[in-house]
Amino acid sequence: MPRIVNGRRVITDEPTLAPIAARNGSPVYWQQIRTLVLDGGEVTYGCAHCDYTNPNPASVRPHLNRHRKDKKTKAANGNDSVAQVLAQLAKLDEIAKDRDRWKQRAQKAERDLRAIRRAIGGGGDA
Numbered sequence: 771m772p773r774i775v776n777g778r779r780v781i782t783d784e785p786t787l788a789p790i791a792a793r794n795g796s797p798v799y800w801q802q803i804r805t806l807v808l809d810g811g812e813v814t815y816g817c818a819h820c821d822y823t824n825p826n827p828a829s830v831r832p833h834l835n836r837h838r839k840d841k842k843t844k845a846a847n848g849n850d851s852v853a854q855v856l857a858q859l860a861k862l863d864e865i866a867k868d869r870d871r872w873k874q875r876a877q878k879a880e881r882d883l884r885a886i887r888r889a890i891g892g893g894g895d896a
């Protein structure tokens with residue numbers, strides 16, 4: 771299905787050559803800013819993530835920030851797993867409380883045992 775921009779068919783969709791070159795002199799291409807050559811020879815610049823286009827590539831750059839926010843939103847959805855971890859931690863906390871209760875019972879049992887030994891004249895813990 772041909773892509774239509776400004777009512778014209780997109781002939782080529784290529785990464786945009788940046789006005790700056792890499793330190794080693796090799797050209798730099800903006801992969802997220804697409805150079806769109808339209809049917810009829812008109813050139814415009816498009817976003818790699820959506821249908822946004824602008825005749826000025828410098829205007830596409832700030833637009834790309836929107837998609838960065840999208841990624842943050844995705845990360846927020848990823849918080850589902852964080853919630854799961856928190857739920858597990860809460861469960862661990864319950865287990866820890868449970869363990870503490872058992873520890874208290876065990877310590878009480880030890881004290882009771884010592885008291886019984888003393889009562890029957892066992893002579894201390896030996």
Ligand SMILES: [Zn+2]
Pocket residue numbers: 817818819820821822833834837
């Ligand atoms: Zn976009």
